[in-house]
Amino acid sequence: MPPITLNVNGKAHAVDVDPQTPLLWVLRDTLNMTGTKYGCGIAQCGACTVHLDGEATRACATAVEDVQGRKITTIEGLSADRSHPAQLAWIAEQVPQCGYCQSGMLMTTAELLKRKPKPTDADIDEAISGHICRCGTYPRLRKAIKTAAAMAAPRPAAPKPAAKGAAR
Numbered sequence: 001m002p003p004i005t006l007n008v009n010g011k012a013h014a015v016d017v018d019p020q021t022p023l024l025w026v027l028r029d030t031l032n033m034t035g036t037k038y039g040c041g042i043a044q045c046g047a048c049t050v051h052l053d054g055e056a057t058r059a060c061a062t063a064v065e066d067v068q069g070r071k072i073t074t075i076e077g078l079s080a081d082r083s084h085p086a087q088l089a090w091i092a093e094q095v096p097q098c099g100y101c102q103s104g105m106l107m108t109t110a111e112l113l114k115r116k117p118k119p120t121d122a123d124i125d126e127a128i129s130g131h132i133c134r135c136g137t138y139p140r141l142r143k144a145i146k147t148a149a150a151m152a153a154p155r156p157a158a159p160k161p162a163a164k165g166a167a168r
Helices: 023-030 085-092 102-115 121-128 138-152
Strands: 004-008 011-015 049-052 055-058 071-073
Touching: 049 102, 055 102, 085 102, 085 138, 102 121, 102 138, 121 138
Parallel strands: 004 071
Antiparallel strands: 004 011, 049 055, 049 071
């Protein structure tokens, strides 16, 4: 069987695995990218969320053969220096408690903000409804999503100063 080539975080990786292997295990065990977490194995908790072509997707229920030729982004690839607005907001609002679900929550938040730069409470509820946080950090999570949206919002341009000697 020929290797499967994956585009993960902008880099090509040839992996020699069974085509039916869940993407989660290829990321964690073959590529050693352990930021994506195993939670349930049945796509119900959200801990394994990654982006496939920009869309939040559960890696535990996605066969590696189905992602060949697609752009895969993991939590490690969201921002090289942790400067994504969602990451900054997570830190500012002190969202994590145990942190286990957080990479999946961050990936879903990043996708939400891309789709809806000013999410409503209903938008946030819908986006995170498939995530389970055993520590119950949902109030801080909601606040962080709103903070991230504010951080990502375009700033109005500063007024240009009047030219010297211009009439007022």
